[in-house]
Amino acid sequence: MRLCFLVEEQYRYDGMPVEVIGRLTAWGHHVDVLRPGTSLIRVSEAVRAGSHDAWILKTVSGGPGLTLLEAAAAAGLTTVNDARSIRGVRDKALAAAIGRGGGLPVPVTYAAARPEALAEIPRGEYPLVVKPADGSSGRAVRLVDSPDLLMRMRDRLAGEGVLIAQSYVPNSGTDLKAYSVGGQVYATERCSPLHPERAFPERRVPLTPELAALVARAGAVYGLDLYGVDILLGPDGPVIVDVNDFPSFRQVPDAASLVAQAILDRARIGWGITAPAVSVPVPVAVPVAVRAGETG
Secondary structure, eight states, X not given: OEEEEEEOGGGTTOHHHHHHHHHHHHTTOEEEEEOXXXXXXXXXXXXXXXXXXXXXXXXXXXXXXXXXXXXXXXXXXXXESOHHHHHHHHSHHHHHHXXXXXXXXXXXXXXXXXXXXXXXXXXXXXXXXXXXXXXXXXXXXXXXOSHHHHHHTHHHHHTTOSXXXXXXXXXXXXXXXXXXXXXXXXXXXXXXXXXXXXXXXXXXXXXXXXXXXXXXXXXXXXXXXXXXXXXXXXXXXXXXXXXXXXXXXXXXXXXXXXXXXHHHHHHHHHHTOOSOSOXXXXXXXXXXXXXXXXXO
């Protein structure tokens, strides 16, 4: 197969996608890499029908790669993930609307083009989690305890573009990051960026069948093939606080092979072939209970 990866400079040496590209090349596939953030790209030649079996995006949220991926989709090329679905999760305000509309447990979300507009949020909604609508990797996520603190942070927030605010979900200080790849769901537990004082090493954890089903439902609602879901185990049950396309897949065993195979399977579906011609061993994720705050 002939595949095209759109890779931002930030991810040039990152295991995702470097190891995936290496695995696909070792399996005999041709992989082209475009770097939309730093290279001059002759779009009229790069994006054309029949040029590649699939296009794959690994760029920052605000980077130009998504435009190229959308151009590839418009030319009838297969993309991993679907370009419209990526747009739907990279805009966090849009993602909240899609999630709640699809019946997912997503917090009530406010969006504002200017930080002072957030002052209209009722005091009873505090504490709030405020972050950029195009944020990623925990960038500029802030816990705001009161309207007074929000106003004192106004200058820092002013350069972040469109902001979203969500009511804080009480939790143990850990985030559950679930990854879906090749029909399997894996999860890790990590320190919340809102509670760095409770730092502990990231570790792989099992998922209950209910949480695994929630992750699968999120993929269906957002229309994603490869994705990650950030879940908080709050007092009223699990809450989805973020969804990412093509995440890091940290702690997933043999992640490079799993992701590479999923990309090939998606490309074959684009051909109209439902069954993969090649397979690699896939470890099975065994669903076992995990409790909020469990660290032992």
